[in-house]
Amino acid sequence: MIYIDYRDKRPIYEQIIEQVERMVTSGALQPDEQLPSVRKLAMDLAINPNTISRAYALLEQRGVIYSRQGRGNFISGNVSALQDERRRLLREKAASLLEEAEAEGIDLREVLNALQEERQKGGLQA
Amino acid sequence: MIYIDYRDKRPIYEQIIEQVERMVTSGALQPDEQLPSVRKLAMDLAINPNTISRAYALLEQRGVIYSRQGRGNFISGNVSALQDERRRLLREKAASLLEEAEAEGIDLREVLNALQEERQKGGLQA
Amino acid sequence: MIYIDYRDKRPIYEQIIEQVERMVTSGALQPDEQLPSVRKLAMDLAINPNTISRAYALLEQRGVIYSRQGRGNFISGNVSALQDERRRLLREKAASLLEEAEAEGIDLREVLNALQEERQKGGLQA
Amino acid sequence: MIYIDYRDKRPIYEQIIEQVERMVTSGALQPDEQLPSVRKLAMDLAINPNTISRAYALLEQRGVIYSRQGRGNFISGNVSALQDERRRLLREKAASLLEEAEAEGIDLREVLNALQEERQKGGLQA
DNA sequence: GTGGTCTAGACCACG
DNA sequence: GTGGTCTAGACCACT
Numbered sequence: 240m241i242y243i244d245y246r247d248k249r250p251i252y253e254q255i256i257e258q259v260e261r262m263v264t265s266g267a268l269q270p271d272e273q274l275p276s277v278r279k280l281a282m283d284l285a286i287n288p289n290t291i292s293r294a295y296a297l298l299e300q301r302g303v304i305y306s307r308q309g310r311g312n313f314i315s316g317n318v319s320a321l322q323d324e325r326r327r328l329l330r331e332k333a334a335s336l337l338e339e340a341e342a343e344g345i346d347l348r349e350v351l352n353a354l355q356e357e358r359q360k361g362g363l364q365a
Numbered sequence: 366m367i368y369i370d371y372r373d374k375r376p377i378y379e380q381i382i383e384q385v386e387r388m389v390t391s392g393a394l395q396p397d398e399q400l401p402s403v404r405k406l407a408m409d410l411a412i413n414p415n416t417i418s419r420a421y422a423l424l425e426q427r428g429v430i431y432s433r434q435g436r437g438n439f440i441s442g443n444v445s446a447l448q449d450e451r452r453r454l455l456r457e458k459a460a461s462l463l464e465e466a467e468a469e470g471i472d473l474r475e476v477l478n479a480l481q482e483e484r485q486k487g488g489l490q491a
Numbered sequence: 492m493i494y495i496d497y498r499d500k501r502p503i504y505e506q507i508i509e510q511v512e513r514m515v516t517s518g519a520l521q522p523d524e525q526l527p528s529v530r531k532l533a534m535d536l537a538i539n540p541n542t543i544s545r546a547y548a549l550l551e552q553r554g555v556i557y558s559r560q561g562r563g564n565f566i567s568g569n570v571s572a573l574q575d576e577r578r579r580l581l582r583e584k585a586a587s588l589l590e591e592a593e594a595e596g597i598d599l600r601e602v603l604n605a606l607q608e609e610r611q612k613g614g615l616q617a
Numbered sequence: 618m619i620y621i622d623y624r625d626k627r628p629i630y631e632q633i634i635e636q637v638e639r640m641v642t643s644g645a646l647q648p649d650e651q652l653p654s655v656r657k658l659a660m661d662l663a664i665n666p667n668t669i670s671r672a673y674a675l676l677e678q679r680g681v682i683y684s685r686q687g688r689g690n691f692i693s694g695n696v697s698a699l700q701d702e703r704r705r706l707l708r709e710k711a712a713s714l715l716e717e718a719e720a721e722g723i724d725l726r727e728v729l730n731a732l733q734e735e736r737q738k739g740g741l742q743a
Numbered sequence: 744g745t746g747g748t749c750t751a752g753a754c755c756a757c758g
Numbered sequence: 759g760t761g762g763t764c765t766a767g768a769c770c771a772c773t
Contacts, residue, residue, distance in 0.1 A: 246557065250757055261468065287758045325469060332462055333476050340455055342387060343448075350459050351473060376763060402745060413765045418746075426552060431624065435745045435772030502748060513720060528760060539750045544761075561757030561760045574721075581718055585728050588710055594639065595703060599729060602711050628772055665773045 240275075243284055251286060255294035260303060263314060263321060270316040274304060277312075366401075369410055377412060381420040386429060389440060390448050400430065400438040492527075495536055503538060507546035512555060515566060516574050526556060526564040618653075621662055629664060633672040638681060641692060641699060648694040652682060655690075 241258050243251055262268040274280075277295065281288040295312050298304045303321055306312045340347040367384050369377055388394040400406075403421065407414040421438050424430045427450075431441045466473040493510050495503055514520040526532075529547060533540040547564050550556045553576075557567045592599040619636050621629055640646040652658075655673065659666040673690050676682045681699055684690045718725040 245559070245562075248559075250560065252757080264469065290758055293757085322469075326471065329462070329466055329469060329471065330476055330480075332465075333473065334480050336455070336458055336462060337477060337480055340459075343390065343451060343455060345452065345455065347459065347477060348474060350456060351463060351477075354456070354460050354463055378763085403747095404745080415766085416764065418748095419763090421746085423552070426549070432746065433623070433626075433772085434628065434747070436623075437745060504748085516721065529762095530760080541751085542749065544763095545748090547761085558761065559757085560762070563760060577721060578723065581714070581721060581723065582728060582732070584714055585718075585725065586732050588707070588714060589729060589732055592707055592711075595642065595700075595707060597704065597707065599711065600726060602708055603715060603725060606708075606712050606715055630772080668773055671772085 241280070241284065243286065251290050252294040252297065255291065256298055259294070259298055260321060260325065263303060263318060264325060268314050270314050270318065272314045274312040274314070367406065367410065369412070377416050378420040378423065381417065382424055385420070385424055386447060386451065389429060389444060390451060394440050396440050396442040396444065398440045400440070402437055493532065493536065495538070503542050504546040504549065507543065508550055511546070511550055512573060512577065515555060515570055516577060520566045522566050522568040522570065524566045526566070528563055619658070619662065621664065629668050630672040630675065633669065634676055637672070637676055638699060638703065641681060641696060642703060646692050648692050648696065650692045652690040652692070 277291045281291045304312050305315045403417045407417045425432050432438045529543045533543045551558050558564045655669045659669045682690050683693045
């Protein structure tokens, strides 16, 4: 369900957050659904429980999940707030990329078009 | 000429590398032109010389500059290789952003259009 | 496993890089195998951790290893690229040596033959 | 007559030594022939006189030239000693290269053959 | 004056 | 525990 890429530069806790958030916005995780316990997930992924704790704490801080003492961690209801947040971040990244492309004298839209074309060709092979 | 943003999360040496590379690809720094000495730049930016040294060493490793003991640091000639590398990176970032946008169900081109419109309005104020 | 020759003119960090690269191309270090930690290797070799850090950072920059915060340093997978690079360097050195020998009016192959003969004799003693 | 490559990694004084020694072994500079003065050569090459002094001092130390107070620097007579020294160095380099090639599992003689073949082809174009 | 190397030690992020 | 960044300061090689 959740998997870690040890070659990935990003810290493990961030990879976990990313995946939980994606599952929430895509609907794979529904409001009030229970997440695996810190210990169980740590066992399954063979990583340090502290790392899971950190991911869950940050998810709670962001309002994606809520925790109940002694019961566990659950998906919170305000999915749309999360979507807004993720879109805001995406927008920010796009803005910084656009700025960089312009500094380089490149038309970002042309790059995107090329990428989509390639994918159509590549898709047939894959 | 070079400045450091302490609010920026990126390490100082990386900010310096970024700026030197930009000045090279934009033509603000020409081949064989001398860079400020390690000690002088350290003074100007009020940071430790080791940090400058590190930035310069990495720039040399990447072929952007060349270093000569007792003389200084100079812009190297192969600018086009650097431009290619930076464009490759830009392309990679664009691809990952495009993927993320699609996962979110967002049309990245619309986002870019909106950004450019905003800037036109903002440009009048600034 | 790794040792430093203080009579060697080359810097310590370069000696370390050289040895790690050799162990990788020879297969003594396998992909994803963990390297000794910065602090431990520094202790073992009785040198400053910064020096090890520098060697590891350069090895990562060259794609020989990959570094993960909080976990350690690991051999990366693309060994063949490293072998190609090392062979290219060897070829370059051979070319420059050949040129020098010819300028001196010496047949480099005779020199090599003599060296190998000597070694056979020396081998019996050692 | 003597020229400096500022892109060359080697220090300037070493480049000068190298060239003087070559001219001696090749016969371009004859015993007791006078070298340009420190000041004049420094002017011609547009470099610091200290650098020329250092080159000359090392050349004298190695017995390649001799200096006479107030008269200048002259090529010394023992050319054969210099040739022996240069051959010894060449031999050393060959030995270290051979060792490296063997560690890499490469037959150095094959490399040399390939290099000479290439040069014959390349020579026709150049 | 220039850069290059190394040491010592601090603080932070990650697991 | 791990690596990453930065500071402070030393010493050396080169111009």
